[in-house]
Amino acid sequence: MEIGKCCCSAGREQAEAGIDRPHAERQVRQAAKARDIHEMVAIPGGTFDMGTETAEGFPSDGEGPVRRVRVDPFYMSPYAVTNAQFKRFVDETGYVTEAERFGWSFVFHLLVSPETAKRVRSVPQEVPWWYVVEGAYWAKPEGPDSDLCGRMNHPVVHISWNDAKAYCDWAGGRLPTEAEWEFAARGGLERKTYPWGDLLKPDGRHRCNIWQGKFPIKNNASDGYVGTAPVDAYEPNGYGLYNMSGNVWEWCADWFSPGYHRETSDVNPFYDRPTGRRSMRGGSYLCHRSYCNRYRVAARSSNTPDSSSGNIGFRIVASE
Template identity: 55%
Template sequence: MGDSSGDGLPADGEIPVHDVELRGFEIDATPVTNAQFARFVDSTGFVTDAERFASSAVFHLLVAAPASDITGPVAGTPWWIGVRGADWRHPGGRATSLAGIDDHPVVHVSWNDAAAYCDWAGRRLPTEAEWERAARGGLDRAAYPWGDDPIDGSDGVWRANVWQGAFPVRNTAEDGWIGTAPVRSFSPNGFGLWQAVGNVWEWCADRFDAAYYARSPLADPAGPDAGDERVLRGGSYLCHPSYCNRYRNSARSRNTPDSSMGNAGFRTVGLRA
């Protein structure tokens, strides 16, 4: 587990590379879709954090909302725009809907929302060790789920949904998508997981600590006992070498558990007997 290619960011804590032993587990082939999340909400009446806060972060090229809904750019990342009314049902703002994207990953869901879905479904979020094991698809120390070939490959084949062009002003969409893609786009890895990297960040169960790998246990590590942020894995459709090279098996990110944004979702694992 960890960054064996030397591409990690020190602040993300991808080192040291270390051995991990895991009990067997069962994980979703894809991130949870809009259709799946809608069934959860229809069944429970659940209200997401973005809906409670009445606002969420939308990438600037994907905003579709009245001017009165725009609260302005997010400090430090001006390509993210605060949009009132943006939520899982309206991923770009009030002028958008889920029409035609039932099979895309649900976004604008916080860690809290993902955990609530898991409780309803009788499942749980993966630990980041489980997530990384599954993302690797059986390939030891490879940078990506398919191996070490680059995203676009020498053969010109796109292998994941990431940014192409000049970030953050122009996305050429050479891979076919500007925002999210259907969850079964591109090809699955050796374990049958689709889009473990790219498309959307995926929440994991663990709290985040950049120094955790140096002290994590060998067997079934579950993250630190304390911390204000939760781990995200896999990168998203916004990843690009000039800005975010986190579309790798070992890449880590984090956010507070009540945070939501237009490029983060989750997949689940089965409860152990």
Template identity: 60%
Template sequence: MSDPVSDEIRPCCAPSAAPADVTLGPAPVVPGARSTRGQVPIPAGSFTMGDAFGEGYPADGETPVHRVELPAYLMDATTVTNAQFATFVKATGYVTDSERLGVSAVFHLLFDGSAADVVNRVEQAPWWLAVRGASWRRPEGPGSTIAARQNHPVVHVSWHDAQAYCTWAGKRLPSEAEWEYAARGGLDGARYAWGDELMARNRWQCNIWQGRFPTHNTEEDGHLGTAPVQTFRPNGYGLWQTAGNVWEWCADWFDPTYYARSTLVSPTGPDAGEQRVMRGGSFLCHDSYCNRYRVAARSSNTPDSASSNVGFRCANDATAAGG
């Protein structure tokens, strides 16, 4: 791995665009009946959680490697799509944090708008633009649309927005441990969801950055931005794209020291914090600065943050409460 940008910048994750005096939060949503639609069973078992290869950033807290045991549960086979999120919005009238704020973070090569739409750039990561009018409906700015991307992952959704969708859908966000176990697809201790080598059968296995970041993407994997949710091959549990494409929110608060005190059975993360866990990496990940498409990799952001490379998938208990 070549020398990364300082990890303190956390360049894979755009910071919240909300001013310090603006507080965003979950809008009320009526809970829906439990639903397992689109979900696949994840068997009970144990796995080795964390970075066994010594490749993670120290500030991300991927160690110590530890054994975790989980009961059976359910996980969405794909990340939530634009079409699914649109159904939720139509049914509830929900307004996302980005829409309420009126601005969200867009990667500069994807931006579709005028200079007047750019509120500012992130000083330490100028490839992130705070764009007026960017949202899940207009993911690259005011000139963009999702009309031809109904089966792409919804983006520009905050942790609050993901929680609201899960509540309405009768599902929940996965714990970080559930996410990693499911993402591994039965390959305990592997570097990636498909094995230890980035390329398999001389083909790209996920949607990440090729070329020189952040100015030129050769698009060898076929994508500059997001890809449809059922692109590449599913893992051993039937989950699609648990590496690359979009970051996925987890239920847990983030703490880089948590693994040292984690419970070994069904851990759910710290009791409190300032940021929530994100997993899986995105189409912007590249080994020169991020390398977080490894299955053990962690990142985080504030619950009100949203950007053009963050989405989510849902989980569920294996049986209904009291069942």
């Protein structure tokens, strides 16, 4: 598998040829709204051991070497941006996402209806569990015959990096850097595997929304969810942040590089050299230890800035 690619996400470059790819145009107002700091969590900043060198990691993703990193204080939303929040943005700005402009997005095969499945014309060879579904976008996450009924408090999905950036501009915030994201995800713990510690299920309790069963054939949903979960599902970490592992991948501000830990500063690190792919953190409801245990706090992945799928979302941060 190509470095930086994750088998539980898919990029537009993996879709078969012949699909129209119109140019994405910026469609947001220039004036940003004042952010609601009182609804965000104050992250104290400080120093921490970033990255991992454990056997569970993926060296080709650039998860190490472990190094001491310092980040300044900032604010972070306790939740990923929800469908309700993104709907408000769309209603107020008329923004059209890239999935809508392309006319399609990736949907996991077990989530599409039989009727939609019959109309699927393209499946990426590398990740055949992803269907190219025409008409899938944030408001119709499984295709034209789906809706958001009962899911307004779930994370918005089918959001490209460019879409996430547009929302952040409108809201008066920004996407987190990888260092900010990992510092916040650790919740004050040092060198732990997950936001709550080293055990995936302490006391037998599910602490995140990931794949349960045999991927990609059967998800027994023992954690309560087949697809996305509400943004406030499970217990928060030590900083009061929810679902920093699993549920949906979250875009970060950085360009992705496997050499990240060797090529960025130890103080407020940020990879700003274009590589064609943007970083993602946190894993999703499709991650499973058998093939993609990237729901660990040090794990990294990436995708092209115009890519979207049914397991990619984001959360917003703000500087002090």
